[in-house]
Amino acid sequence: MSTADSPLPKSRPSSEAKLGFVLALLVTAGLLPGEQWPAVALLAVVAYLAHAVAGTASTVLWRRGRQFAIVAVVMGSAGLMSRLDADSAVAMGALLLRMTVAFLAGLWLMQVMTAAELIRVLRRWHFPPALIAILSSLLRYVVVLWEEHERLLRAQQSRAGGTAAGWASWIAAVHRLGLLLLRGIDRAERTHRAMIARGWDGTERWLS
Amino acid sequence: MHIRDGILGPEVCLVGAALATAAVGYSLRRLRSELADRAIPLTGMLAAVIFAGQMVNFPLFGLPVSGHLLGGVLAAVVLGPWAGCVALALVLVVQAILFADGGLLSLGVNILNMAVVGAWGGGAIYYSVRRALGSGKQASLFASIVAAYLSVLLAAALFCVEFALTRTNAAFDLRQISVWMLLYHALIAVGEAGITGAVVAFLLARRPELILRGATAVEPSRVRTAAWGLGLAAVAVALVASPWASGFDDGLEAVGAITGFNSLGVDRPLILPDYEVPLPMGWEALSVSLAGLLGTVVVLFFGWGLSRWLQRATP
Numbered sequence: 001m002s003t004a005d006s007p008l009p010k011s012r013p014s015s016e017a018k019l020g021f022v023l024a025l026l027v028t029a030g031l032l033p034g035e036q037w038p039a040v041a042l043l044a045v046v047a048y049l050a051h052a053v054a055g056t057a058s059t060v061l062w063r064r065g066r067q068f069a070i071v072a073v074v075m076g077s078a079g080l081m082s083r084l085d086a087d088s089a090v091a092m093g094a095l096l097l098r099m100t101v102a103f104l105a106g107l108w109l110m111q112v113m114t115a116a117e118l119i120r121v122l123r124r125w126h127f128p129p130a131l132i133a134i135l136s137s138l139l140r141y142v143v144v145l146w147e148e149h150e151r152l153l154r155a156q157q158s159r160a161g162g163t164a165a166g167w168a169s170w171i172a173a174v175h176r177l178g179l180l181l182l183r184g185i186d187r188a189e190r191t192h193r194a195m196i197a198r199g200w201d202g203t204e205r206w207l208s
Numbered sequence: 209m210h211i212r213d214g215i216l217g218p219e220v221c222l223v224g225a226a227l228a229t230a231a232v233g234y235s236l237r238r239l240r241s242e243l244a245d246r247a248i249p250l251t252g253m254l255a256a257v258i259f260a261g262q263m264v265n266f267p268l269f270g271l272p273v274s275g276h277l278l279g280g281v282l283a284a285v286v287l288g289p290w291a292g293c294v295a296l297a298l299v300l301v302v303q304a305i306l307f308a309d310g311g312l313l314s315l316g317v318n319i320l321n322m323a324v325v326g327a328w329g330g331g332a333i334y335y336s337v338r339r340a341l342g343s344g345k346q347a348s349l350f351a352s353i354v355a356a357y358l359s360v361l362l363a364a365a366l367f368c369v370e371f372a373l374t375r376t377n378a379a380f381d382l383r384q385i386s387v388w389m390l391l392y393h394a395l396i397a398v399g400e401a402g403i404t405g406a407v408v409a410f411l412l413a414r415r416p417e418l419i420l421r422g423a424t425a426v427e428p429s430r431v432r433t434a435a436w437g438l439g440l441a442a443v444a445v446a447l448v449a450s451p452w453a454s455g456f457d458d459g460l461e462a463v464g465a466i467t468g469f470n471s472l473g474v475d476r477p478l479i480l481p482d483y484e485v486p487l488p489m490g491w492e493a494l495s496v497s498l499a500g501l502l503g504t505v506v507v508l509f510f511g512w513g514l515s516r517w518l519q520r521a522t523p
Binding site for chain 2: 182201
């Protein structure tokens with residue numbers, strides 16, 4: 001089936017534009033020297049405005065911002081502890097500003113890019129079909145396996161009469177992870193047999 | 209472990225991306241030749257398991273944080289280094305683009321540090337140790353623990369090199385940052401080794417054929433020779449390298465010297481203060497060498513003891 005006849009939605013140019021916008025922000029922030037920190041701060045404002053346009057929920061910004069702040073504080077402390085002088089402080093300030101631009105840009109991409117869009121963009125950029133097929137498989141089954149994990153967790157809790165603590169919780173987590181791996185491999189074998197039954201010969205084919 | 213954008217320069221990210229692309233491309237080629245048409249479902253599922261597995265939190269006793277599996281060595285142990293590298297690389301792509309975990313520009317560097325070093329480097333250590341010690345259950349478990357520990361340290365060391373190559377980071381004392389990074393990751397590596405070892409022990413108890421696939425009987429004399437060789441190499445490194453390492457200031461001590469808080473400390477009797485065994489002659493290099501030797505032996509016993517305990521403790 002040719003691309004023109006495909007019933008599936010076409011790769012929208014906006015997907016590439018989104019990735020391009022983020023990459024442009026990151027490269028510009030990375031290439032600007034430390035003394036040009038007001039320009040980097042301006043890029044952070046642009047990224048923040050992009051969030052405002054995209055309608056990012058303030059709770060998302062707050063939750064992810066807290067995680068980012070911990071990393072930034074640790075990074076800043078480590079840098080300053082390595083050499084406590086004015087040059088190092090300016091360089092660390094510039095680095096933290098660049099990290100802020102990157103954090104806001106990455107979070108914006110997370111808000112506006114879907115998994116299906118990502119796969120379409122990668123196909124348009126001529127990524128190896130096998131890699132895209134594996135990626136599709138990852139995105140398809142990660143939800144299934146996570147639900148499997150939730151079931152295992154509930155089963156463990158119901159057998160133990162509550163949530164495990166201390167060593168028991170560690171051992172329970174190892175058992176869940178091990179079982180998840182075994183069930184994942186078994187499911188992969190079943191999926192492979194089902195693919196063969198449908199005529200799979202190792203060649204990736206796409207509707208469009 | 210995920211490097212965020214802004215920390216490394218674009219030129220380092222570009223080189224990292226080129227190296228990562230080459231490594232993942234080679235892995236994909238080897239993967240398809242070895243697993244044939246099973247490559248896609250098996251690797252896709254392994255990637256999904258690693259992705260989900262990274263969300264399983266392991267409580268760190270007494271601390272308000274938790275750890276999780278990184279998965280490079282586990283993937284290499286179960287499906288081999290090629291599938292492990294591809295699976296981890298795709299997990300990192302999804303985490304960077306769809307979950308804003310790790311930088312987009314730093315994606316290549318993250319793939320290099322975690323997927324390539326984790327699966328290739330960890331896999332190489334795992335198979336080397338297993339080849340040397342034999343491919344029985346306990347040797348496989350010990351090899352996976354050692355490989356998981358060293359793969360994290362290798363990734364941290366590689367980050368230090370990348371940080372040093374970024375021209376804008378010249379303002380920092382790179383030696384001190386390296387010391388901090390390696391110390392911090394030495395702790396993370398203990399967690400990774402423990403989780404990987406525990407999961408491998410679980411798999412060895414339930415489905416040993418997954419781990420022992422391709423196992424070959426090794427002559428006992430060769431095993432003994434290899435074990436002695438490995439042990440002597442570790443001891444030699446400790447004896448020769450530790451006096452050199454002792455020349456570096458501890459990161460906290462360096463900060464203390466600058467800020468003056470060293471004077472606030474009160475000396476307490478320690479087991480081996482300043483990594484030195486007290487000798488009557490006062491030979492500093494020899495005393496540090498002996499301390500290094502002691503540390504190496506303790507680590508070897510820890511790895512061996514952990515592997516034996518995990519094997520017995522797993523039902």
